[in-house]
Amino acid sequence: MQHVATEPRGEELSLAERAYRVIRDRLVMLEIRPGAPINEDQLAQSLGVGRTPVREALKRLQYERLITTFPRRGTFATEVNITxxxxxxxxxxxxxxxxxxxxxxxxxxxxxxxxxxxxxxxxxxxxxxxxxxxxxxxxxxxxxxxxxxxxxxxxxxxxxxxxxxxxxxxxxxxxxxxxxxxxxxxxxxxxxxxxxxxxxxxxxxxxxxxxxxxxxxxxxx
Missing domain, CATH: 1.20.120.530 (GntR ligand-binding domain-like)
Structure with a gap:
């Protein structure tokens, strides 16, 4: 995953911030497809971090309308609604x-x-x-x-x-x-x-x- 050149890198960022930026851009670029389920364990493993930074990142991403959580169903990438x-x-x-x-x-x-x-x-x-x-x-x-x-x-x-x-x-x-x-x-x-x-x-x-x-x-x- 490429980093955006204008953003800080490496040790300057917390684990949660790094997780947030990578997951965010996967969602933005539709590498995680609209409607796809979000699996905390798989994301943590792919990023090489624990579940806590991923969970913190997902809270921000829900606020930014990139993921949606449904009671008893789970968390999913937000659908792209042309309206x-x-x-x-x-x-x-x-x-x-x-x-x-x-x-x-x-x-x-x-x-x-x-x-x-x-x-x-x-x-x-x-x-x-x-x-x-x-x-x-x-x-x-x-x-x-x-x-x-x-x-x-x-x-x-x-x-x-x-x-x-x-x-x-x-x-x-x-x-x-x-x-x-x-x-x-x-x-x-x-x-x-x-x-x-x-x-x-x-x-x-x-x-x-x-x-x-x-x-x-x-x-x-």
Whole structure:
């Protein structure tokens, strides 16, 4: 499982945090399929940790709507309900432009270096060719780097949660999406605007990107 470059690694993270991030991204990328049962023992074994960190991680994931627990039935990966798309998009259309603008205003030298490195990854999309899985991981990486650059933990947490839910919908329809690489490459100008410190342009590009995502999914349906 790949780690997202913008997040801390290794000993900096508690076992529960590491378990949470790995299980979260397996759910987001549909490696754990919607509706699949969640087995604490199997997860603990695959992660090389005890059941307690896994249990703590699952509590967070239930709050984030990635897993669901039913009395007497057990815990399952949340189904991907396409009717949620409008609700998720409503939140993202309001907050993604805000996050992009705040990142343009507040990004530190370290943030800009991280975003520039991600920009270079984007530039290699055409030349190297990427499969769908790689493209979606790159998309997650871009979004999480932008959210981190806002230096607003409440905004960051909210947008990470909603971007995770949007990515699950994207994964469900990935085979039908016409220009997935183009959608990911749209982040290039957005990153440039943030690094250049242009909040108005960053907000405009972020809004256009979210609207394009919803339109692409509805066309794929």
């Amino acid at each position: 949620d798309l409008a609700h998720i998009s409503e939140v993202r259309q309001g907050l993604e432009p805000l996050a992009a603008a705040q990142a343009a205003r507040r990004a530190t030298a370290t943030d800009r270096a991280t975003l520039t490195a991600v920009r270079r990854e984007l530039e290699s999309v055409d030349s190297r060719g990427r499969d769908a899985d790689e493209l979606m991981r790159l998309d997650l990486q871009v979004h999480r780097a932008i959210y981190a650059a806002t230096h607003n933990p409440y905004l960051e947490d909210t947008l990470v949660r909603h971007d995770n839910l949007a990515t699950r919908i994207w994964c469900l329809f990935v085979e039908r999406l016409a220009d997935m690489a183009g959608h990911v490459e749209e982040h290039g100008p957005l990153i440039e605007a943030i690094v250049a410190g242009d909040p108005d342009k960053a907000a405009q590009l972020a809004r256009r990107h979210v609207e394009g995502f919803e339109r692409a999914i509805r066309e794929a349906m």
